[in-house]
Amino acid sequence: MAMIDDPGGDQFYKEVGVVYVSPSSGKKYYTPCVSFSIKHVLGMVFDSIDHAFSFYKRYDMIFVPFTGVDNHNRNITLGAAILGNETAEMYKWLLRSYVKVFGFAPLVIVTDQDAAMRRAVEDVLPTSHHRLCMWHIWDKLTSKVGSTLCNTTDFKKRLARIVWTNAITPAEFEKEWHAILSDFDLTAHSWLIEIYKIREDWIPAYYRGENLSGLMRTTSRSESENNFFSQFFNPESTLFEFIGHFEAAMECQRYQHRKNDHETRYFTPDIWSSFILEKQAAKIFTRAIFLDQLLEIDHAINLCASVMFREEDVTISCCCNRFEQYGLLCRHIFYILRLGEIREFPTKYVLTRWSREAVPNNSNSEFISYGVSDSNSVNVEAIIREIRMDNEYNLNRLVANKEEMCRYRDHVKGYKTKADEILIANPPPSRKEKFKS
Numbered sequence: 001m002a003m004i005d006d007p008g009g010d011q012f013y014k015e016v017g018v019v020y021v022s023p024s025s026g027k028k029y030y031t032p033c034v035s036f037s038i039k040h041v042l043g044m045v046f047d048s049i050d051h052a053f054s055f056y057k058r059y060d061m062i063f064v065p066f067t068g069v070d071n072h073n074r075n076i077t078l079g080a081a082i083l084g085n086e087t088a089e090m091y092k093w094l095l096r097s098y099v100k101v102f103g104f105a106p107l108v109i110v111t112d113q114d115a116a117m118r119r120a121v122e123d124v125l126p127t128s129h130h131r132l133c134m135w136h137i138w139d140k141l142t143s144k145v146g147s148t149l150c151n152t153t154d155f156k157k158r159l160a161r162i163v164w165t166n167a168i169t170p171a172e173f174e175k176e177w178h179a180i181l182s183d184f185d186l187t188a189h190s191w192l193i194e195i196y197k198i199r200e201d202w203i204p205a206y207y208r209g210e211n212l213s214g215l216m217r218t219t220s221r222s223e224s225e226n227n228f229f230s231q232f233f234n235p236e237s238t239l240f241e242f243i244g245h246f247e248a249a250m251e252c253q254r255y256q257h258r259k260n261d262h263e264t265r266y267f268t269p270d271i272w273s274s275f276i277l278e279k280q281a282a283k284i285f286t287r288a289i290f291l292d293q294l295l296e297i298d299h300a301i302n303l304c305a306s307v308m309f310r311e312e313d314v315t316i317s318c319c320c321n322r323f324e325q326y327g328l329l330c331r332h333i334f335y336i337l338r339l340g341e342i343r344e345f346p347t348k349y350v351l352t353r354w355s356r357e358a359v360p361n362n363s364n365s366e367f368i369s370y371g372v373s374d375s376n377s378v379n380v381e382a383i384i385r386e387i388r389m390d391n392e393y394n395l396n397r398l399v400a401n402k403e404e405m406c407r408y409r410d411h412v413k414g415y416k417t418k419a420d421e422i423l424i425a426n427p428p429p430s431r432k433e434k435f436k437s
Ligand SMILES: [Zn+2]
Pocket: 305, 318, 319, 320, 321, 322, 330, 331, 332, 333
């Protein structure tokens, strides 16, 4: 690989398959036809066309972030990969790696429409519910059916009413879908036929009964994740720059999470009512989730839904399915709990994922696993996460009992002598040794 003097300015390098012949050796150099988006390497030349293409191919990579929802109901990046290709084999490797790191398969996985990804999910995550991202499908609608139809008629509005809701049954969805397509003479539209065939994978009416299905229904999740990363990335970055930008993006996300944790910890809620469950909710949930529950409690003034309540063990369910879909109690249930004079927030309806303890403090801090081989480091990090979470959990429960808290402190401190002995027996490698390896 060699650099040559710029023989004709930028435009020269934008041309297809430029060949330069070295005046001294007569050797030919090539620059392949590549997208202008990777112009940062357009000035490079290679001693064979294969070499040139293989170099550019290295940049033909796919960024795959895994996005989850944190206990403040915000998007959070659980992990990310840069893949060399989009084959089913590559995705299978990626999903296996995910399961290895987290120790379990996700309950629900939402992806865009991709045949290779579909095969990989079926193979590696057979127990996970695989859904297609509504945002990605909906985003294509105007370009597929035409902007005139979407902008000058109520076609899109009518379709949105049955797509963006989990309040209708599959039969109601199907009836209205056919009526809309018939009204606009679209019954033979190939793309609409195609997305109708896979309706069970992306239309909420089909999975409204599934646990926490509401969390992935919102279009804003995918959209805001795309916007978030686009603030940090640009297609002209080198791989090295890209990694730096990714780390900056993650630090920004961690900062926001710490800020939300801090606000939750020092948040003094406005108690709106004398309802005891409201005060308890303030201690259980993060700030964002408490505000949601506060609104539901505030609206619990009349019963407009069908609620089933068994007083003996405080088992309660509502036909609006809010708890099933979002993991949060609805106003109808709060109405019944208030009426039944329930004094304790029913713990079986508190999901850890929305609680203050869902993510331990300092979980973002980096752990350096000296002397731990790569194959073991994943397990070690999982154990560390577990210890941190248990520790946080214990502290949050002991905080009201000073005596017990002191006993716990002594118990942890007592282990320090043993930890020191282990460190003396197995000292970590020096920085020099680390870099040598
Ligand atoms: Zn309800």
